[in-house]
Amino acid sequence: MSRLFVYLIPVFVIAVFMVMAHYEKRLAHDPTHRGFFDRNGTVLGVTFIALVAFWTLFLVVLPYLYMVQESFHPKLVAAERGGPKDILTLEQYRSFFIQPTDGEVNTTHLWAFFFSLAASAAVTVLNFAICYPLAYYMAQAGSVQKVRLLMLALIVPYWVNEILRAFSLRLLLASKGLINQVLMGVGLTDAPVDFLGNNVGLYVGLSYAYLLVMMFPLYNAVESLDKNQIEAARDLGAPWWRIHKDVVVPYAKPGIASGCTMVFMLSAGSLAAPQFLGGPQTLWFTSIVYDFFFQAFNWPRGAAYAFLLLAGCIALVMLMLRVFKVSLGETIK
């Protein structure tokens, strides 16, 4: 029944579009304004509406809607779908908190959830700390040639695909890897440091994977700042850190917010880097989602988990935007 509802939505939305197109003329304040169907003709008008509706529905809205409704169903074999057992239920969401098997608190998944969000937040902070000075240098301080070279050095590694990058990092950081060899060679440590086990690899890998995602919005924002603003602040007596705090960062805030949001969302949702570079004890939340879909074939529970992750991320991002007083509109400028 609820599945049928999902398939009826397109018809409903097309109808809404039609009505909107029809009433557009009446709502327009300009009396010479011609209505949507007058402008385009009936056939073309209907085609436009159908195409836009198709695009938004089938490619954007429906897949998600399908997943949403899936998450409110029990896991059933194909034969039982649509049968009497196919009821609406919150059981998948409940299973995130309480183990369905033994009724215990689901500490593994709860911990993975909070760890993933916290680690992603840490990666975001780390990435910002790396990218802000770089972006500032490239946008305001560096000479043209050096900036070009730096830009190239930043971009070229991304021609290599993600898996290869993650693996090569793993090789570098492994207990017999280059870094440990060097550390032991110069006598800084006696035994190899377990970079992968203590999640250093995970943080490095994730930061590296989304470096450019942070870099470009930051660079764009800082680049458009008038150099004279910086000099004016300095001339008025501000030391360098104050110039950043009072002039550069406030100006670049939209760029910072958009870079941070994207890095956070992407690393919370990333799959490859945590799997290759995380320690054996580390369970990334997306891996759980992945396993529900492809190992356990439990799509309803996978969908429920994915939406929990999405909700968690959005809530955290909104909170941060609130705290730093950035409006959502600014981040997509």
Add this chain to the structure above:
Amino acid sequence: MSADVELDRVTVRFGQFTAVKEASLKIAGGEFFSFLGPSGCGKTTILRTVSGFLDPSEGAVRIAGKDMIGIGANKRPTALIFQNLALFPLMTVAENITYGLRVRGMSKADRRKRADELLHLIALPGQGDKLVSELSGGQKQRVAIARALAVEPQVLLLDEPLSALDLKLRQHMRNELRAIQQRVGITFIYITHDQGEALTMSDRIAVMNNGVIEQVGDGKAVYDEPRTSFVASFVGENNPFAGRVAKADGTGAVVETPFGLLRGRNPNGVKEGDKAILFVRPEALRVGEGSKDATVTSTVLNVAFEGNASHIFLKGADKKDITLTVGRLERVEIPEQGSTASVTYNPDLGLVLPEGKLARE
């Protein structure tokens, strides 16, 4: 409190390129001093070395007798007003004005009080809570001045601050700037390529060309007693007549020009046979014949009426017209366009200078 500023053989190079060559001068405390010169002559470069954003390649900058080497822009007793003002767009007017005080750790209440005083000084009382973007061009200008004055600098540096304003406002702001300078009594170093601005406001002017200071003096000296051909042609209008010196003595010289032998004063002591240029200002010329060595005859190309005065353009040598300005109330017969006319001048108002680069038109 005001401070004197001394440039001691300051040279500034950017790679191979020398932007300022051996600039030496002393600006007295409380003086309104202008640097005047064409675009690209190194004015901004000099200002930036005084404010501390640039270090001289050679020579020294001294403020109040103290060598400024190694003292950063944020530690110097100067404040700079930028060509584009560089107000902080995300701060209110009052926050802009008191930014320098905030940096110095002044309390909020004191800052508020100081902002009110300064808003009064710049005739914008009660507008402290506006955003900078809500102000007009002239108001922004005044906010920039207040922001610089707030930190009580001993020297205020102004880099063509009026160039973005329209003519009327520019003239108004000239008077205002001069008045503010006299009220606060600190040293103003003002940069402009507009000679009208320099002449009306300054106590003294340094005329620059190609990184070299050509002449320093008050407005009258620079206008009436230019020492180089560049200064003579850059400051105010001037008619050059180039040629070789035919005769020279202590007081005067005669130059062999395309318009015959012409006479003028000889303050630089050019010698017979030297290449030289005789300069005669448009207002020094009048229609009619005078003594033979002070009369030019040529075709009238154009007559332009400009309200208080008329300008007559005669065909000159090298495509450059000879300009003559006639005041409205001088009852002279203005010659017809296309006719041939003679103009003459008092030889004391002609000036013979060694040949040199002229200012580009």
